[in-house]
Amino acid sequence: MLASKRRGTNVAAILALFASASALSWDHSQYLSSPSSDEYPNPNTKGLGWNQAFEQADEFISQLTVEEKVGLVSGTEGPCVGNIAPIYRLNFTGICIQNGPLALEQGSYTSIFPAGVTIAATWDRDLAFKHGYHLAEEFRGKGSQVILGPVAGPLGRSPMGGRNWEGFSPDPYLTGDLFTSTIEGIQDGGIQACAKHFIGNEQETQRQPSTDDNGDTIESVSSNIDDRTLHELYVWPFQQAVKAGVASVMCSYNRLNQTYGCENSKTLNGILKTELGFQGYVMSDWAATHSGSRAVNAGEDMDMPGTDQLSPVYWHESLVKAVKNGSVPSTRLDDMCRRVMTPYFHLKQDKNFPGVDPNAKDFNKLLFSSPDQYKYNFTFGSEPNVDVRENHGQAIREAGAAGIVLLKNTNNTLPLKNPQHIGVFGNDAGDLTNGMSYFTFNGILNNYEYGVLATGGGSGSGLFTYIVSPLEAIKQKANFKANLVQYVLNNSAIIEQDSPYLSSLQPSPPDVCLVFLKSWATESMDRETLHTDWNGDKVVDRIASVCPNTVVVTHSSGANIMPWANNPNVTAILAAHLPGQEVGNSIVDVLWGDVNPSGHLPYTIAHSEKSYDFAPITNSTSLLNTHDPKAWQSDFKEGVLIDYRHFDYYNKSVAYEFGYGLSYTTFAIHKEISAQKKFSGDLSHSPPAAQIVPGGNPHLWDVVYEVSATIQNTGKVAGFAVPQLYLQLQRGSVEGYVAKTVLRGFEKLQLDAGESKKVTFSLNRRDISNWDAVKQQWVVPSGEIQAFVGLSSRDFHGSTSFTPIA
Ligand SMILES: *[C@@H]1O[C@H](CO)[C@@H](O)[C@H](O)[C@H]1NC(C)=O
Ligand SMILES: *[C@@H]1O[C@H](CO)[C@@H](O)[C@H](O)[C@H]1NC(C)=O
Ligand SMILES: *[C@@H]1O[C@H](CO)[C@@H](O)[C@H](O)[C@H]1NC(C)=O
Ligand SMILES: *[C@@H]1O[C@H](CO)[C@@H](O)[C@H](O)[C@H]1NC(C)=O
Ligand SMILES: *[C@@H]1O[C@H](CO)[C@@H](O)[C@H](O)[C@H]1NC(C)=O
Ligand SMILES: *[C@@H]1O[C@H](CO)[C@@H](O)[C@H](O)[C@H]1NC(C)=O
Ligand SMILES: *[C@@H]1O[C@H](CO)[C@@H](O)[C@H](O)[C@H]1NC(C)=O
Ligand SMILES: *[C@@H]1O[C@H](CO)[C@@H](O)[C@H](O)[C@H]1NC(C)=O
Ligand SMILES: *[C@@H]1O[C@H](CO)[C@@H](O)[C@H](O)[C@H]1NC(C)=O
DSSP states (O other): OHHHHHHHTTHHHHHHHHHHHHHOOOOGGGOOOOOSSSSSOOOOOOOTTOHHHHHHHHHHHTTOOHHHHHHHHBOOSSSSSEEEOOBGGGTBOOEEEEEOSSSOTTOSSOOOOOOHHHHHHHTOHHHHHHHHHHHHHHHHHTTOSEEEOOBOSSOOSSTTOTTGGGSOOSSHHHHHHHHHHHHHHHHHTTOEEEEEEETTOOOOTTOSOEEOTTSOEEOOOEEEOOHHHIIIIIIHHHHHHHHTTOSEEEEOSSEETTEEGGGOTIIIIIIIIIISOOOSEEEEOTTOOOOSHHHHHHTOOBBSSOSTTTSOOOSTHHHHHHHHTTSSOHHHHHHHHHHHHHHHHHTTTTSSOOOBOTTHHHHTTTTSOOGGGOSSOOOBOSSSSOOOOTTHHHHHHHHHHHTOEEEEEGGGOOSOOOOSEEEEESTTSSOOSSOSSOOEETTEEOOOSSSOOOSOBSTTOOOOSOOOOHHHHHHHHHTTTTSEEEEEOOHHHHHSTTOHHHHTSSSSSOSEEEEEEEEOOBTTBOOSOSSOTTTHHHHHHHHHHHOSSEEEEEEESSOOOOTTTTOTTEEEEEEOOOOOTTHHHHHHHHHTTSSOOOOOOSSOBOSSGGGGTTSOOOOOHHHHTOOOTTOOEEEOTTTTOOTHHHHHHTTOOOSBOTTOOBOSSOEEEOSOOEEEEOOOSOOOSSOOOOOOBTTBSGGGGOEEEEEEEEEEEOSSSOEEEOOEEEEEOOOTTOOSOOOSOEEEEEOOEEEOTTOEEEEEEEEETGGGOEEETTTTEEEOOSEEEEEEEEEETTEEEEEEEEEEEO
16 A cells, blocks of 8 residues: 555656656766866865864974975885874874774784674664774774774675675665764774775776786776765765764775776865865875875875885875975865874874784785884884783674574574574584685685685785684584584585485484575675575575475675575575674574574665676676776766665565564554654755855754654564664656665664554754755755655555655
């Protein structure tokens, strides 16, 4: 009833769109960013929100020579993955930058936290904040002022994206809130967050330039994105990060409209620093700087790593010369330094900040091969190998469990009811076999055959001090000396015809068969499949053929195709994502019901890989062999229609939709949903003019409506519900596709059996606006807005409507 009403209203708009979409040819010459900074000049930071620190930074900078100023913005050799040189005469000990986002990557005695995708699946802002805060405690303990994270780019345009798991969700609203809560946690803990990667960094393939067989440069892939899509999807979370006062933003490897991310004056000076009012510094991704004064004038503020190990050095001495000969104004250099030093003083990193763990330099030998030849003396802590893990393991265990999504639970097979005979299957169930990390080996980021997958690969991974495997945790929980826990971890052996290994488990079949599958992804390459690795599908089929109570658990970087989902012998499915070091405990807590599952999908699981072809990774043999320097073009033709917006728009059925997730209890949302107006008088289409502050026009954040609903736990046990608010926005004057509904609110609530709670979603002006590319403004469209409250993007329990502007 609800659904048909919703669809009915939209037919005319959809038909009109088809006409315009098919008439639209994709012309790359239309997708060009201004390479010159004349059009988008550099706005100077005023230290808005950081007034006292801004004065301190100013005072500090006034004492520096040009060479010292250039040193503040150009990386140097040192113990960390990124280093800013000390200035001894001013007692400035330099800045140590280390990889996040889920751990201090290159450190001993650090915790491996859950990946961004797990945090996204929790739909829990408080948990994201705590996660950030704990990370900050570890960075501080190791003497590192800056964490490279969190990630909102990639957003997750394609589920094939190799780094999606480092970020949160392809939905900008969900990502925006969790990204920002994480940043707030990190900076509350006194560490600078670096929001990355800005912007359009949606694939790994050809993220950096290559050379063809003539030795000529082939430029990196260009993400060609229209202005409205850029604002409504990809910039959306960064806008909130800027509002929250994020210290730094990392410019990305890819080109955006054919101009490099780190020398794109439109995105850096124009959007980030002018429209959004960003007051901190833009740091390059490692070797993403391709020029000196051009990048500086376009808005890049810090070059990393700044040394010649990965690429030519464009800054340092050249920048000194460029300032002295006027091709970079000295006021610009001062602005860069103020941008770098203001957050440093604001977070009081000049006071009692621990020295760098001496052990750090052993980790960064790969980048800075001979620590004896550092140009500067860094300040080290007195003892190496500081243990910074505290009791973070407990929070990691809880977050790991909170990010597990129960997709199927036939006949309440879960939670397990004291099974006497448990079968454990699959190469994801056991311990690591190739060292304590998913190591890079001979330049290849490995998808090792044996061992549980608890993070992805690359710079966003980390070194485990311990990992609790599922098998180990299951044995403990099941009391394996009294009950049977039998296992086959070799996928090839499981799927062998008439496998002797399977029939060796007696008695047969086990009361429950737990199958553990994994799905690898890593920085620097995109996923080649959405099916689980190492013949996961065959493993499920094989186990299910002999075991009528088969429970499948995936440890995965994101969406997986699950062809076995409707097999009646597959009684339960859990998408367990990438939970970090307590992976085994997290899953056991859910399997046995010590934790009631409360994760919800932060992406859509479709029926087949082909279903995601609307946003392909740009890649082909002909591109790999091209001689055209500009051949790599990624056209974001789908506009705002990614993930559920695509499937909903085209009325496609999916396996499990965005926002979906079961619990061991049930919830109902009362039909009565109400909307309350929170402004007086008339609402203007555009926000009233106001001084730009971090986050942009402050009126974008004015709360204009509240939508309230009542949710009840209708089952027999306590649990966490995630009620979600979706809006059907009017088209107004904007061009391009308009999504059927978009997420604009969510809460995570604990409810005892039978308990009801009222939930209120606040909608600000941006939440009910479209980005109007002509007006260059967020515009509230005329007409009625439908609001739906439900438990997923396709499970609406009630609706209401309101008309902000008639
Ligand atoms: C990219 O090009 C499109 C099409 O002309 C335009 O809408 C958009 O504003 C451009 N974005 C940037 C950052 O140049
Ligand atoms: C540097 O620190 C020393 C020792 O605490 C202090 O005496 C000196 O005044 C400081 N110098 C500056 C420029 O702050
Ligand atoms: C200024 O110096 C920079 C860096 O050496 C150089 O690239 C640029 O051409 C110089 N400009 C002028 C006007 O001399
Ligand atoms: C670093 O310390 C060593 C040993 O104390 C000293 O010889 C050297 O001059 C220092 N280097 C710098 C750049 O201050
Ligand atoms: C689930 O319960 C139904 C009804 O009791 C029964 O017919 C069916 O066999 C059960 N399925 C499984 C997998 O236990
Ligand atoms: C896994 O099983 C296959 C098939 O039986 C076998 O060839 C392979 O050697 C086994 N691997 C290990 C590590 O035992
Ligand atoms: C389910 O399990 C039973 C044995 O318990 C088996 O006979 C049947 O073929 C299985 N079904 C599937 C689809 O694997
Ligand atoms: C990119 O294309 C090449 C050539 O077709 C292929 O070998 C490679 O696996 C592809 N990479 C990805 C991530 O799909
Ligand atoms: C989706 O379904 C609705 C209602 O049946 C219909 O009006 C609309 O045209 C469909 N959209 C597409 C893209 O097929």
